[in-house]
Amino acid sequence: MRVGIVVFPGTNCDYDTFWALKLAGLNPVFLWHKEKDLKDVSAVILPGGFSYGDYLRAGAIARFSPLIDRIFEFAEKGGLVLGICNGFQILLEMGLLPGAMLPNDTNTFICKPVYLKVENNDSPFLRKYQVGEILKMPIAHKEGRYYIPERDLLALEREGQVVLRYVGPKGESDLKFNPNGSVNNIAGIVNKKRNVMGLMPHPERAVEKLLGSDSGLRLFLSLLD
Amino acid sequence: MGKWWVKLEIFLKEGILDPQGNTINSALHSLGFEEVEEVRMGKILKLKMEGETEEEVRDKVKRMSEIFLANPVTENFEIKVEKICE
Numbered sequence: 232m233r234v235g236i237v238v239f240p241g242t243n244c245d246y247d248t249f250w251a252l253k254l255a256g257l258n259p260v261f262l263w264h265k266e267k268d269l270k271d272v273s274a275v276i277l278p279g280g281f282s283y284g285d286y287l288r289a290g291a292i293a294r295f296s297p298l299i300d301r302i303f304e305f306a307e308k309g310g311l312v313l314g315i316c317n318g319f320q321i322l323l324e325m326g327l328l329p330g331a332m333l334p335n336d337t338n339t340f341i342c343k344p345v346y347l348k349v350e351n352n353d354s355p356f357l358r359k360y361q362v363g364e365i366l367k368m369p370i371a372h373k374e375g376r377y378y379i380p381e382r383d384l385l386a387l388e389r390e391g392q393v394v395l396r397y398v399g400p401k402g403e404s405d406l407k408f409n410p411n412g413s414v415n416n417i418a419g420i421v422n423k424k425r426n427v428m429g430l431m432p433h434p435e436r437a438v439e440k441l442l443g444s445d446s447g448l449r450l451f452l453s454l455l456d
Numbered sequence: 457m458g459k460w461w462v463k464l465e466i467f468l469k470e471g472i473l474d475p476q477g478n479t480i481n482s483a484l485h486s487l488g489f490e491e492v493e494e495v496r497m498g499k500i501l502k503l504k505m506e507g508e509t510e511e512e513v514r515d516k517v518k519r520m521s522e523i524f525l526a527n528p529v530t531e532n533f534e535i536k537v538e539k540i541c542e
Contacts, residue, residue, distance in 0.1 A: 331529035
């Protein structure tokens with residue numbers, strides 16, 4: 232299965248994502264953001280990094296790259312689109328996912344492992360996980376405070392679109408395990424149709440025990456089904 | 457066709473936590489400026505551009521702000537237009 236990894240000026244997790252996909256038995260290809268077609272891929276990943284230096288707002292400039300229109304059409308037709316970190320920020324700016332990203336409430340760049348709870352596995356990205364399972368993955372971002380207005384937040388929760396939440400090592404639900412001030416400890420969401428997902432943690436940096444965790448590998452394996 | 461300087465001020469909406477503003481506010485208090493209640497920190501963009509009328513220039517910058525320069529989910533913006541005399 233061919234999976235496209237979109238590369239913008241400033242992307243820095245493209246090779247990590249390539250490695251993770253290979254490890255999962257998938258066939259990754261890079262897609263330069265100025266290209267005009269998706270080369271018949273079955274899924275698209277917007278990887279982490281700092282597209283256009285995160286100038287103005289993270290993801291705001293990347294959202295206008297030529298390939299983005301193709302990704303938009305692909306997603307509208309039900310194609311699988313995954314945004315990791317900066318990719319999540321771009322999906323929010325595109326409007327493929329609801330809400331917006333704000334600078335961390337700590338005022339700092341945060342790079343550390345965090346624990347996540349799988350709230351809902353009903354999507355092509357998470358079907359190899361159990362609901363309630365605790366995952367360990369690193370985060371590395373300065374603008375990771377997920378925000379959505381109250382009324383839309385209630386709808387997001389009600390529709391089961393919150394798929395990953397920051398928790399403690401034993402799955403404790405507590406604000407103190409929220410690294411960046413995200414509303415309701417949200418770390419990852421999906422769209423209503425479940426074919427678009429965004430998450431701030433980096434599953435591609437957690438695909439082998441040697442890296443401290445292999446919690447992220449099943450996310451890529453889930454794409455195989 | 458005239459030339460204009462347009463100042464665009466972008467701030468987080470009221471009620472959205474502004475950690476930078478809060479940090480500056482605390483620093484002001486520790487310097488003894490207790491009278492300051494709240495600080496909000498935003499962005500200012502200055503655009504030098506051409507346009508026939510102030511209204512036209514304002515409309516264009518409004519459009520730019522709505523689709524790109526500000527994020528409607530989290531930010532409000534204010535446009536100030538100034539004609540350049542040449």
